[in-house]
Amino acid sequence: MRRTVRMLAVCGLAAVLTGGALAGCAQPGQLGDPVEKTTTEAPPVADLAPAPRLPQLLGSGLVEEPVQIGTPGPAVYSVRTATLPPGVSIAWHRHPGTETTIVTAGAVTLQLEDACDPVTFGAGEALFVADAVPHTLRNDGDVAAELVVAYLLAPGAPDQLSAPAACPAT
Template sequence: MRRTARMLVVLAVAAATVAGCAQPGQLGDPAEDTAAPAPTAPAAGDGSPPRLPQLLGSGLVEDPLQIRTPGPAVYSVRTASIPPGIAIGWALHPGTETTIVTAGSVTLQLENACDPVTYEAGDALFIPDAVPHTLRNDGDTTAELVVAYLLAPGAPDQLSAPAACPAA
């Protein structure tokens, strides 16, 4: 159960949910080759070819997942750093969060799943809508994260929540 809530695929699922239905091959359908074609012309500017998308991390959501919004949604992607020994207090989001650890490691606790789970560079984690959680850096190097939210327009990124698990 170490990596129960990890995933990057949810980014594609969320985008497909918000933007419309996925086409065959977009979500890993083996029937079609989904590799991006090699660039044929240099990018404007310095003459170097455009960079193709790079995989930053991946994870798995073991439970069925359905993402709905009652109306328009805002999708934002940010970077964050958590120094060693720092914990982000208990919080929840009025929407979903997908986080990719690009350096270091973080430990996550979720309400109703209080056993801490550690995610390392290359791992992704998913936090469902309105689930209280805390994230901390128990390591000895700064954790670097890419954080994506899917929220209602005007909703705050996060709200404070009371501690849902005993201190670890």
């Protein structure tokens, strides 16, 4: 209340000195004086916070052989999205680490070295490529394939390296 009285006194004095009202001077109720309440109180902040969302499963897959992942030192894990348009293929390549890819829309066909029979993965399915295994990925469908790709690589290693074709073209 003292603050209000002082401000009003200063504004009143300034108004007298300048010969009129002074713009920017506080009106009753603007500096903490009680005024009649005309609105309802807002709900507590906790009521406004959205409910936590549980993790959403984007896809899953089965690795049919035992998997052992080890690194000789630190590793960098990166996750990206990618789009593979219809009719497009990624040339034979390998990664200096592992790759896990989830297909979230469309479909892709994977060929692995030593497993040349192509395997198609649709939306909601995931594929796994072990460390340094040459492979190719293509979209034989009519719609774009949307992918979430995760790599586990040594720090500073390239995402992928070229590899010679390991299977005859299909």
